[in-house]
Amino acid sequence: MHFRDLNAIKAYYKTFYDKYGYVIIPSNAPISLIPSYEAFFKLQESCERAISKTRSGEWPHRRTVGKQFPPYGEDNPDSWGVQHLMHFELQEWAFAEWYCSDRVLDAVTLLLGCQREDLQMELFNLLINPTSHDFALRWHRDDVRERASYDEEVHALAKWHTGIQWNTALYHDECLYVVPESHMIPRTQAQRSLSRTQAPPKDPMRMPGAVKVVLEPGDTVFYNSNILHCATYSSATKRATLHACMGNAARGGLNRARNILQHDLKWMKDPWFWQSLPHDTAKRMLDRLIDLQEAQEGQEVSYSLSG
Ligand SMILES: O=C(O)CCC(=O)C(=O)O
Numbered sequence: 001m002h003f004r005d006l007n008a009i010k011a012y013y014k015t016f017y018d019k020y021g022y023v024i025i026p027s028n029a030p031i032s033l034i035p036s037y038e039a040f041f042k043l044q045e046s047c048e049r050a051i052s053k054t055r056s057g058e059w060p061h062r063r064t065v066g067k068q069f070p071p072y073g074e075d076n077p078d079s080w081g082v083q084h085l086m087h088f089e090l091q092e093w094a095f096a097e098w099y100c101s102d103r104v105l106d107a108v109t110l111l112l113g114c115q116r117e118d119l120q121m122e123l124f125n126l127l128i129n130p131t132s133h134d135f136a137l138r139w140h141r142d143d144v145r146e147r148a149s150y151d152e153e154v155h156a157l158a159k160w161h162t163g164i165q166w167n168t169a170l171y172h173d174e175c176l177y178v179v180p181e182s183h184m185i186p187r188t189q190a191q192r193s194l195s196r197t198q199a200p201p202k203d204p205m206r207m208p209g210a211v212k213v214v215l216e217p218g219d220t221v222f223y224n225s226n227i228l229h230c231a232t233y234s235s236a237t238k239r240a241t242l243h244a245c246m247g248n249a250a251r252g253g254l255n256r257a258r259n260i261l262q263h264d265l266k267w268m269k270d271p272w273f274w275q276s277l278p279h280d281t282a283k284r285m286l287d288r289l290i291d292l293q294e295a296q297e298g299q300e301v302s303y304s305l306s307g
Helices: 005-021 037-056 094-097 102-112 151-160 189-193 252-261 271-276 282-295
Strands: 020-026 062-064 079-082 117-130 135-140 163-169 177-178 221-222 231-233 242-247
Touching: 005 020, 005 102, 020 102, 037 079, 037 094, 037 117, 037 242, 094 117, 102 117, 102 163, 102 221, 102 242, 117 252, 117 282, 242 252, 252 282, 271 282
Parallel strands: none
Antiparallel strands: 020 221, 062 079, 079 117, 117 242, 135 231, 163 221, 163 242, 177 231
């Protein structure tokens, strides 16, 4: 491909992301996050092992059915997510290798408009189908409460451009719904009335402006995690979707502290984890997260959302 064409494609994704608050990068795009079939199958195999450890109870870090947001607790044996894929005790090195890979770092720096040396390592989890109960997440913004006033929403949205979240599907996935452009625009009265309680929607498409995000294996959706979004999980449909985020520490990683540190990332301070990372850029990214944790030390952990 000609250099000029590649630049035009990158500009298209960046412009789309900035305007709508989300963008899908298909598996066959020149900047796809999955560089090869080999990389794809390696991730699938690591996910299968992580899922079976989670379902058997061997891996305790999970998203528990019945609990939409952290802390997830243990009230139900069924799970809708596997937490902390890069944890050295899970011993699945393919995850850190991928999270810190050129493909991922190039796409993230493109969409955030920053350099690698600005990046802050954050969360890397896996979203899976529950096995015995359907489950759903209500319409929400990750770091704005459902009862926030119009002015509180304006204020929160204005400072939420210092990070990016993404889902990379390993199987067909149509669980996520978003409202394009809502990463910059407070809810209308009609949208507010459908997102002011903790109840998940019966039909997500009733939300004015909603679109369903449909991903094929290897596709990625990047999104601003304060876009208005929800998700539905069917126990009958296989899901294994990589779910991660990164911050731009140069533009104020501190804004992200509550939302990121609520996931209990103390394990990331262990020197073993630092040692295990694949290269110096990754180690510097982790250093920025540890700086963030240290800046918050002594403060009680607070949670972005309840329910
Ligand atoms: O399941 C998904 O795709 C979205 C998950 C989500 O919205 C969240 O973790 O806040």
